[in-house]
Amino acid sequence: MSEQSKHFKARAQELVSQMTLEEKALLLSGGSAWTTHKIDRLGIPSIFMTDGPHGLRKALGQNIAESVPATCFPTASALASSWDPELIQQVGAALARESQASDVQILLGPGINMKRSPQGGRNFEYFSEDPVLAGHMAAAYIQGVQSEGVGTSLKHFAVNNQEHERMVSSSNLDERTLREIYLPAFEIAITQAQPWSVMCAYNKVNGVYASENRLLLEDILRKEWGFEGFVVSDWGAVHDRAKGVLAGLNLEMPGSGDVNRKKIIEAVNAGQLPVSRLDEVVASLVAVVLKAVENRRTGAAFDADRHHALARQVAGESIILLKNEGNLLPLDVGGKKKIALIGAFAKEPRYQGAGSSQVNPTRISNAYDELVALLGGSERIGYASGYDTEGVTTSALIEEARHQAVSADVAIVFAGLPDSHESEGFDRASLEMPEGHNRLINAVTQVQPNTVVVLMNGSAITMPWMGRVRAILEGWLTGQAGGGAIADVLTGRVNPSAKLSETFPMRLEDTPTATEFPGLNQQAHYGEGVFIGYRYYDKKAITPLFPFGFGLSYTTFAYSDLTLGASSIKDTESLTVQLKVKNTGKVAGKEVVQLYVREDKPAVSRPEKELKAFAKVALEPGQEKTVSFTLKQRDFAYYNVALHRWTVNPGRFDILVGGSSRNLPLSKQVQVEASEVHVPTLTRDSTVKEFKNHPKGQAFYMRLAKVIMGESYGTPDTVKRTPQEERARKKAEASTLVFVHDMPVYKLIAFSEGKFSEQMLNDILSQVQ
Structure with a gap:
């Protein structure tokens, strides 16, 4: 614990010692939908917290549908595709500056739940299907926000992977799956960045509500990981308030008047809730309140133009080039070719998700206007809307689109998912885009061989038309500046460098949860275990539409000279991994170098390989750089349920390096010796x-x-x-x-x-x- 944290903790304990029972109970419930209670007698103020995670959503008065103008950055699925923690840290700092300007002390984000299924309705708000990528993105985000004196609330803890029946459903999974898949991202973010708060999930975990789950909130979060902040409920996630306090839930949000306050007082008076436990829970909350107030910047402001420019830069780094047959892209800006922009998203983009994270943007750019500006006018650009707000098309709209496409040299179709297809509150019924979007693409390709598709969606979709188009950009939900960023990538002003942070399957039936998602009747059974995302597709030898970590560039890269610091190590030692990557093309670009580890002869069923490290490298044409990684014990370990701890099985491990989970040209083996070999006890039941x-x-x-x-x-x-x-x-x-x-x-x-x-x-x- 830092000296500053010790200081606030000591002050908080002194204040708690002066409180009445009623005052302690008062503090543990919100004063309103977004604020904590204050105690004037002791000089304890109220603090304000509000939704993120990709932009500030501070409600105007009691109307949560209206909020202050704020920069709408790309959503988490896009941010993670940048694979650039330093850039994400800049986004976090910008979000904090806007929070300070609106007198907000805690931003509710980031969200780092695993994308167990591409059908998850809130996947756009989460980073990845992989805990290592999600954890490092979250840590960078938290460090950025908190560097400007604003707290974060890491969410939703834990195993919150479906929207259906989310307030009552139980996520049922084994200990190893919990430890290897659903907790590591939280662990990385907490141990590296120490968020001021953690938000517990609505759901139960193995039958126990997350809001009163002592294993999660006390044993793992605080004792094992050393979390120093307070735990806040998701809005309305409290079930039994006294049990929640016992388990380590500090703050109930939103406020419930005196309903749950009375239950805390009654539990103390009945001897069911020790005063010492109550004091401990109140003190953790007060310590953060004191820290937040001390970091408040009166009269703060932010530069909206600068933040919009950052949003455009981040969006450009998050757009993925999925296909580019015959190098159709980038477009020739200085030429005379005519371009048909087809699809309403070209002028009215879907730039953010639906639900509690919706931001009132300071401005919105669209690809049509941005391309007109880059091309010096609209003379070379045609447009057809193609479909309505729900993705429905008509014969007349199709005919108009075909007319624009046939008279152009290149057709760019903007398609994706409307709000009604993915949102907080419900899960996706399928992985398909609206029928009208698919129909529009098919119609355009019939008359225009040079067709580009630009996608605006928050999570994976199927692409039945993929073989008929020459280029595909995954534009994600790239925020208020996404239109400019798409224009930048289409014209080559920005060389695409993003990679998929989730697998795109060929079809829904190929997904690991196809037979049991979402969990029904208040029970979600995680029968696929540790095999989600690329882990599943690798294990089942299923070819996805696009693999995890995949993304193209306008240049090319070559990998070489993989070296290991040793051919054999003890698991208590670290292993240095070095390699060279070279830009072998003609334009500057960035490559995401990915390192995976595979155990040769595992003691338990393990994934074929798992991501353990990554780095984004900027290279000029012909430039070569050396990339270094350091692997430690956990990078070779699995969670041993017999011992309830991480264990290394001694033997050979493959170190695999490359540009995607299915393009790993470099490999070396290392022998890992276990410092502690567990010898099981033999009993009459042993075989x-x-x-x-x-x-x-x-x-x-x-x-x-x-x-x-x-x-x-x-x-x-x-x-x-x-x-x-x-x-x-x-x-x-x-x-x-x-x-x-x-x-x-x-x-x-x-x-x-x-x-x-x-x-x-x-x-x-x-x-x-």
Whole structure:
């Protein structure tokens, strides 16, 4: 804990010691929809918190549908596709400056829940399907916001992956899946950046509401990860208020009047809630309130033009070039080719998601106006709307689009998902765009071979027309400056450098949760375990539409000279990985270098490979740079449920490096020695094969095996047989041995009719402990 944190904690404890029971209970519930209570008697002020995460949404009065103007940055699915933590940190700092200008002390974000399924209605608000990428993006965001004296609220803790029945559904999963997939992003963000608060989720986790889940809020969050801030409920996520305080839930939002305040007081008076626990929970909240007030900047302002320019830069870094057949892009700005812009999104873009994160932008740019400006006028540009606000088209709209396309040299179709297709509050019914969008693209390609599709969507979609278009830009929901950023990429002013932060499947049926998403009847069973996203597609050998980490450029890159700091290490040691990447094209560009680790012979079922590190590298034409990574114990470990901790299985590991999860040209092996090898305890329920592989048990293996196999097992065979007879004998012995190996040792007693006795088994067990 920093000296500053110790200072605020000590002050908070002193203030809590002076409070009445009623005052303590008062502080633990919001004073309004967005503020905490104040206690004038003790000089404790109220603080204001409001929605992010990609822009400030401070409501004007009680009308949450109207908010102060603020810069609308790209949503999380776009930001993560930049793979650029330094850029995300700049966004965070800008968001904080706007928060200071609106007297907001805590911004509710970022959201880092895993994209378990591409059908998740709120996926646009989350970073990735991979916890390492999501965790580092979140840490950078938090560091940026908090560097300007504004707090963040990391959300939604935890295992909140569907919108359907989100207030009552239980996310049911095993311990290893929880630890390896759904908690690491939170762990990275908390240990690296220490957000001022964490927002607990609506849902239950294995039957216990997240708002009263002591394992999550106390044992893991505070004791294991060292979280220093306060936990706030998602708005309306409180179930049993006294249980929530016991578990470590500090603040209930929004305010509930005296409803839950009375329950806290009653629980204390009844002896169900210790005063010491109440004091601890109140003090954690007050410490952050004191910190927030001390960091408040009276009269703060922000430069709207500068922030809009940053939003355009970030959007440009987040747009992915998915296809560019024959180098159709970038467009020749100085030429005379005519361009048809087709689709209403060209003039009325979908630039942000729907739900609580909606921002009132300071301005909005669209691709049509921006291209007109870049091309020096509208003479070369035609336009057809193609569809209405819900993506519905008509024969007349189609005919108009075909007319514009056939008379142009290049047609650019803007398509994607309307708000009604993805939003907080409901999950997506399919991965398809509106029928009108697909129909429009098909119609344009019939008359124009040079067709480009620009997508505006918050998460993965299917592309039944992909083979008929020459170029595809994934434009995401790129914020208020997205129109300018799209124009920049289309014309080559910005060389696309983004990569997919989630897998795009060929079809819904290929996804890991296709048969059970969303979970119904208030139960969400995570039967796919650790195999979500690219982990699943790799394990099942399914070819996706576009793999995780994929993205093209207007230049090319070459990888070479992968070297490891050692060929063998102990798991307590770090491993340095170095390689070279070179820009082999004719224009400057940026490459996202991705490092994955694969265990050669895993002790448990593990993904084929997992992302462990990444770096975005800027290169001029012909320039080569050396990229370095450092791998540590956790990068080789799996979560051992028998020991309830991270464990390295000793053996060989592959280090794989390249430009996407399915393009990894460099590889090297390292031998990792485990500093602590767990030896399982042998019991009467242990199988015969467990004795064979046990340091002490192996001495008794032959004796156990011979109970079934016969006394001659393992001795040289002197009986003469024909080749056919010998093959039959070996086959029978192998089959019997498999049966024996999987048998619990206590069953040998019955199979031997008591010749191998209880006493014999107990004697062996006493010698292997």
